[in-house]
Amino acid sequence: xxxxxxxxxxxxxxxxxxxxxxxxxxxxxxxxxxxxxxxxxxxxxxxxxxxxxxxxxxxxxxxxxxxxxxxxxxxxxxxxxxxxxxxxxxxxxxxxxxxxxxxxxxxxxxxxxxxxxxxxxxxxxxxxxxxxxxxxxxxxxxxxxxxxxxxxxxxxxxxxxxxxxxxxxxxxxxxxxxxxxxxxxxxxxxxxxxxxxxxxxxxxxxxxxxxxxxxxxxxxxxxxxxxxxxxxxxxxxxxxxxxxxxxxxxxxxxxxxxxxxxxxxxxxxxxxxxxxxxxxxxxxxxxxxxxxxxxxxxxxxxxxxxxxxxxxxxxxxxxxxxxxxxxxxxxxxxxxxxxxxxxxxxxxxxxxxxxxxxxxxxxxxxxxxxxxxxxxxxxxxxxxxxxxxxxxxxxxxxxxxxxxxxxxxxxxxxxxxxxxxxxxxxxxxxxxxxxxxxxxxxxxxxxxxxxxxxxxxxxxxxxxxxxxxxxxxxxxxxxx
Numbered sequence: 252x253x254x255x256x257x258x259x260x261x262x263x264x265x266x267x268x269x270x271x272x273x274x275x276x277x278x279x280x281x282x283x284x285x286x287x288x289x290x291x292x293x294x295x296x297x298x299x300x301x302x303x304x305x306x307x308x309x310x311x312x313x314x315x316x317x318x319x320x321x322x323x324x325x326x327x328x329x330x331x332x333x334x335x336x337x338x339x340x341x342x343x344x345x346x347x348x349x350x351x352x353x354x355x356x357x358x359x360x361x362x363x364x365x366x367x368x369x370x371x372x373x374x375x376x377x378x379x380x381x382x383x384x385x386x387x388x389x390x391x392x393x394x395x396x397x398x399x400x401x402x403x404x405x406x407x408x409x410x411x412x413x414x415x416x417x418x419x420x421x422x423x424x425x426x427x428x429x430x431x432x433x434x435x436x437x438x439x440x441x442x443x444x445x446x447x448x449x450x451x452x453x454x455x456x457x458x459x460x461x462x463x464x465x466x467x468x469x470x471x472x473x474x475x476x477x478x479x480x481x482x483x484x485x486x487x488x489x490x491x492x493x494x495x496x497x498x499x500x501x502x503x504x505x506x507x508x509x510x511x512x513x514x515x516x517x518x519x520x521x522x523x524x525x526x527x528x529x530x531x532x533x534x535x536x537x538x539x540x541x542x543x544x545x546x547x548x549x550x551x552x553x554x555x556x557x558x559x560x561x562x563x564x565x566x567x568x569x570x571x572x573x574x575x576x577x578x579x580x581x582x583x584x585x586x587x588x589x590x591x592x593x594x595x596x597x598x599x600x601x602x603x604x605x606x607x608x609x610x611x612x613x614x615x616x617x618x619x620x621x622x623x624x625x626x627x628x629x630x631x632x633x634x635x636x637x638x639x640x641x642x643x644x645x646x647x648x649x650x651x652x653x654x655x656x657x658x659x660x661x662x663x664x665x666x667x668x669x670x671x672x673x674x675x676x677x678x679x680x681x682x683x684x685x686x687x688x689x690x691x692x693x694x695x696x697x698x699x700x701x702x703x704x705x706x707x708x709x710x711x712x713x714x715x716x717x718x719x720x721x722x723x724x725x726x727x728x729x730x731x
Contacts, residue, residue: 371712378701481689
């Protein structure tokens with residue numbers, strides 16, 4: 252067991268939160284390392300002169316933040332990585348009180364469809380796929396018409412030529428070079444991130460990103476052992492002067508950005524800002540890894556930032572938000588001289604991307620279905636947004652009219668973590684700012700509204716959030 256013991260002198264706020272913050276600070280400065288065992292509840296309570304219940308609550312808060320994990324009969328241990336992004340599906344069963352609360356809120360019975368039970372999920376940025384039979388029919392045709400050898404045998408990590416042509420046409424529609432030789436298939440954009448970093452970053456290198464960024468990048472920093480630093484932002488994205496100062500003083504190797512419909516802030520960088528950033532990339536020989544997964548939801552967005560510095564840009568895109576995340580199909584668009592190294596990283600991480608899924612997606616691109624689905628999603632996102640904004644009138648909300656998530660700024664008297672915890676206790680899942688923050692987190696949270704099928708559940712969920720926002724005391728709040 253580690254000899255770590257925190258000191259709380261001069262702290263402010265609830266004691267349990269002070270203890271959780273002390274754990275986080277110790278993880279950040281390295282005095283607590285992955286696998287370290289924390290003191291028992293009773294020992295730490297005695298040391299700090301607090302109740303065992305306070306320690307239990309503090310450890311629970313630290314576990315919620317992804318800092319520690321408790322094992323029954325063994326104790327509480329420091330986690331290997333911070334909590335991973337909550338864009339991904341919740342894979343653990345919901346606690347019983349979630350289902351009970353939802354049952355009371357929706358007045359449904361246990362015989363109803365599974366989509367209408369369990370917590371209302373405003374955590375996953377995972378839009379419901381188009382509800383039609385065309386995808387099923389295309390998949391059936393793939394099974395009937397594609398030679399079995401092409402579907403189930405090993406293929407090159409580069410992918411088949413017809414699949415690369417289809418993916419290259421997606422890139423070309425955005426203004427990128429549509430040469431298939433500059434495109435590689437990936438098992439989704441997250442896989443593309445991993446591959447891009449494996450091919451270009453060494454342990455100890457510094458990677459820059461927006462000061463609020465996709466949390467999977469933080470997990471990859473731990474996994475691949477590179478340093479991560481956030482660049483200050485304004486309403487137009489990262490600030491060029493701040494980027495240049497870091498380039499001049501810190502010698503970063505690469506930068507990961509989401510210039511279009513930033514996750515979680517919803518902002519889209521102007522074309523002029525993109526040009527300014529591209530000039531800095533060239534000046535300091537900085538590699539860009541651009542995540543364009545939400546670009547299709549903003550048809551008025553400028554061309555990708557990669558278009559303004561194509562010789563040093565890796566562009567990532569996929570169909571997880573437009574067709575379906577379960578397909579795990581994306582692509583990398585990169586300079587020709589990087590393709591071989593990126594292909595090697597694909598081979599090392601998954602050998603190859605599923606040929607069946609690539610064939611399905613390629614057909615949906617070629618027959619125009621993908622463009623149709625993208626337009627449908629923009630209309631659906633706007634419809635859902637009207638439900639959300641109709642309830643959150645008067646609050647500090649950042650949004651885009653055809654995007655599936657909003658950023659909700661919070662006043663000083665509301666603690667984001669406490670709000671997320673109390674929302675969960677009332678059957679609504681949210682994501683607080685600290686999940687995205689590289690540095691001190693702002694006061695806010697992300698609310699995604701694409702995953703729920705039912706408009707009624709969307710309305711009920713946001714009403715619960717609004718009631719919690721109105722409450723001045725969160726400790727014992729119960730909203731039904």
